[in-house]
Amino acid sequence: MTAPFLSLAQIRNRLILTARWVLRDHQPGPDGHCPICRTANCPVAAAARDVLHAAKEVQLWSTATQPTEPDPNDPQQDG
Template identity: 50%
Template sequence: MTGPHLSVEQARNRLILNARRTVADHAPAGDGRCRICRVPGCEARRAAQEYLDSVGDQGRTH
C-alpha cells in the first residue's frame, strides 16, 4: 500500500521494484515480441528500462 507516510527513499525503492518487474514481465519472447503486449518494441518495457537507467539501478535486467 502506498500513502503519504512513505519516505522519499521508500517511494523510490517501490518505483524501482515495479520498474524491474515491468522489464522482466514485458521481456521479448522467442519471436522478438513482448510476451504481454505482443508487439515488437514494447513501450512499457522501454519506459521502465529508461527509468531504471535514469536512477542508476544496478539490478537491471536488459
C-alpha cells in the first residue's frame, strides 16, 4: 500500500525491497540468460540495479548533519 503519508525513507525502503525482489527473479541462469525475459542482458534486472545504485547515492547524500561541537548545556554528555 502506498499512501501520501509515507515518509521518504519508507518509500526508499520499499523501492529497495522491490528492486531486490526483481533481481532475485531475473537472476541469469547457468547459460547467462534471464529465466523470465530469456535475454542475455535483461533490461529489467538492469533497471533494478539502477534503482539500487540510486538509492545508495541518496543515502550517501543525506542532509542530516552532526553537530560540529558539543553543546555545553547538554546533560547527556560527560563534561
